[in-house]
């Protein structure tokens with residue numbers, strides 16, 4: 001059944017995206033030619049580097065509706081999350097020690113919260129509904145006199161749920177509590193405006209929108225007090241030490257500029273492919289469950305559980321057919337449990353083990369989706385024919 | 399991450415299926431763990447004439463199921479009981495460390511099928527090993 005024709009279809013764009021040629025071109029001058037240190041103002045290549053970082057900062061700020069001096073470049077999305085949480089927690093130690101977050105955050109937030117608990121902070125991990133949505137009411141009722149920070153992601157990376165950030169930020173504001181959002185999966189994929197969302201801090205990462213890996217940014221609203229995560233020199237206005245990674249900062253900004261310019265076109269395209277995938281899978285494959293919402297879902301994300309089979313074996317057969325995807329199964333992640341997100345939306349373990357995430361980008365084609373819709377049903381059937389759990393179903397039908 | 403042998407047994411698993419009228423059937427693991435193996439044997443005069451399996455699980459679970467069935471086919475019941483997951487792993491040129499627990503399944507499934515065979519013959523044997531909780535996943539998830 002498996003045809004070994006050469007295919008090279010990348011459907012793991014929520015994990016990372018391809019660096020676009022335009023971005024690479026913008027970065028290249030800052031490796032071998034304009035290699036100056038952005039803090040060295042007394043000669044030209046230093047000033048060039050400084051100008052490039054300043055221009056990048058302005059671009060990122062304008063994409064987010066922020067001021068340039070509210071943008072701080074970091075070494076990753078993960079660092080931005082760590083900084084937001086630890087920096088706000090420690091800067092407000094005198095005020096209180098309680099943090100509210102959700103149970104479906106990225107590990108960058110969850111494991112930082114777990115560490116903060118060891119440092120004496122209290123963390124509330126809010127549950128989500130069956131589509132992965134945090135209810136604003138649950139946020140409000142979790143607030144107590146010690147609450148200093150609320151952190152809820154804008155878009156979930158596994159099941160694409162878009163959270164009611166605006167509603168939550170209004171609650172935070174009315175209680176004078178700082179609000180951070182991990183917008184790593186949102187920025188470059190949907191309109192993200194910090195003043196419209198009403199957030200105080202926002203994390204983003206370059207490699208999720210065709211920029212480079214290993215560079216991110218944290219938006220910190222002017223007036224918000226935050227402790228440093230990285231101590232050292234005076235870079236990033238004394239808030240984040242380390243010689244600026246000029247090429248990567250330039251690349252992140254260029255990629256974001258393009259993503260914002262093409263946002264409408266790209267989200268329309270991705271939504272169309274997303275619908276085609278969801279409809280096609282539901283039409284062709286019985287006993288499947290769409291994980292995450294049908295509405296209010298990131299246009300890049302599709303996540304299904306296929307009953308009676310396991311995710312890693314789906315991934316391996318997809319890979320043999322030239323399709324790259326991911327799964328929340330325990331075996332696929334090399335951890336002992338299936339994805340915390342799938343468990344949090346109430347999936348039993350055996351259904352969480354059978355999950356498959358297919359994430360598209362503006363570079364995905366209709367033909368890619370057609371091919372997946374041709375191959376995936378065969379793979380699922382092949383594994384079901386091998387599954388003792390499916391045996392009863394198969395016999396019942398015969 | 400997997401050896402060529404593992405990939406071969408995963409892509410072209412040997413002995414997949416059921417045996418109608420099998421006189422030894424064993425099933426181990428549970429869906430919570432993420433791996434379940436069911437094994438069917440046709441045993442005649444204590445010799446495993448035919449063996450088939452069905453597995454719900456990852457690449458390592460499927461490959462070890464396939465290899466283990468190959469290794470016991472044609473063997474005596476006594477020989478089959480001596481098969482260890484270590485031997486199956488070695489035959490597959492090894493498994494990544496986090497996948498070792500998946501390979502225990504095949505050894506347990508074979509033992510469970512032979513217990514079933516003995517039971518049908520009226521021979522009592524040791525307690526069924528069942529899932530064995532070898533991977534400790536179930537313990538961890540009990541909260």
Ligand SMILES: Cc1ncc(COP(=O)(O)O)c(C=O)c1O
Nearest residue numbers: 076077078106108157184185205
């Ligand atoms: C929601 C979310 N937060 C944080 C991160 C971490 O970003 P980075 O890979 O840049 O550290 C990711 C991606 O891996 C993510 O999807």
Ligand SMILES: [Zn+2]
Nearest residue numbers: 331456459500
């Ligand atoms: Zn496994």
